[in-house]
Amino acid sequence: MSHFDVIIIGGGPIGIACGLEAKKNGLNYLILEKGAIVNSLFNYPINMQFFSSSEKLEIDGIPFISKEAKPKRNEALEYYRRIVTSNELNIHLFERVEKVQKDNNLFTIDSSKASYTSTNIIVATGFYDIPNLIGVPGEELPKVSHYYKDPHFYASQKLAVIGASNSAIDAALECWRKGSEVTLIIRGPEVGQRVKYWVRPDIINRIEEGSIKALYNAEVKEIKEGSLIVSINEGDIEIENDFVLALTGYMPNFNFLENLGVSLSPDEKRLPEYNPETMESNIEGLYLAGVICGGMETHKWFIENSRIHAPIIINSILKRSEAVN
Structure with a gap:
């Protein structure tokens, strides 16, 4: 030894x-x-x-x-x-x-x-x-990943990105630019303050122009094969979905x-x-x-x-x- x-x-x-x-x-x-x-x-x-x-x-x-x-x-x-x-x-x-x-x-x-x-x-x-699991039904489905690698994989797909930090914002922008229909699901009232200073204005502009949809004060309640149940201030909504990137740290x-x-x-x-x-x-x-x-x-x-x-x-x-x- x-x-x-x-x-x-x-x-x-x-x-x-x-x-x-x-x-x-x-x-x-x-x-x-x-x-x-x-x-x-x-x-x-x-x-x-x-x-x-x-x-x-x-x-x-x-x-x-x-x-x-x-x-x-x-x-x-x-x-x-x-x-x-x-x-x-x-x-x-x-x-x-x-x-x-x-x-x-x-x-x-x-x-x-x-x-x-x-x-x-x-x-x-x-x-x-x-990864920090979000702990909801359906998180174990193959469509869900806690790691993001390449935006090409999500081209022409309905993609939900959960999170408001650098990893989530980078993924949302890159995948949108490769043709994904991106919905950002953010627990708080805004994009994270620690997001890279040259990236934060970019994502805010994409959200304001409607290119990327953002749900604020939102929480995923359930992940299904073809959709997500999300709780927002107005109540629960169901959105169509192909893939989920749960980038919650x-x-x-x-x-x-x-x-x-x-x-x-x-x-x-x-x-x-x-x-x-x-x-x-x-x-x-x-x-x-x-x-x-x-x-x-x-x-x-x-x-x-x-x-x-x-x-x-x-x-x-x-x-x-x-x-x-």
Whole structure:
């Protein structure tokens, strides 16, 4: 069984940043990623453009050159992939962590392919794997998806997009431009205020001109094979429908954190316990990095403001190692 100074769970941008930092400081490390390199970014919509500019997505000071100030998904995939390959990072892809157990001062990690031991663990698993379900009859129908990839699929179809954030608004605009008949179903009274500033006027104009229909203060009550039941201020209405994109956000894998022994706040935010000066959780030697630190507040941490977690964590590990030795 191979032993490491640190095992990093998650091969996204922050997991990669932790790997780079560990390598620079001579630590024996391993990154375990259940999918492809930066798997969450790979599953983003194919035309997705980041809110952040390219320099804010850089890790370890490695320049990120993009065609526009705000890079697109394919440019980010190329950037992070080249970092992994050029730096020969020790990363195992398509290897899911299934169990982590701590005995005395040693972690045992069982994955889908092997078992390892490690003195420290960094959890950088993000939040994109588990969608926030709307919890209505018919949500399990094949016509319903919580992930959006390509607008071509919905051409010439009656499409309902549930949500008012960036992902929902991007999908509504792209699909309308490919010929979908789009209805936006928004729980609140307006398009979300955090929608990208260059996109929000676009969707508002499309709604005002009647190109895209928007139902405000609306809630889906039931999804049927050929229609939706939607509750609005005037009462329940039924609209014809071929496909539903329920883009109502995502959440971290709280079960995984709880199984690790990480304490979560009892309120709806479910904030994990950690020391912001070291990023160490309530479990000694187990660190948290990236968006997972925000619990259900998934808008709190991004690549640009959580990349600093990598040096903070590695410095803490090095100090503890020096104290022991």
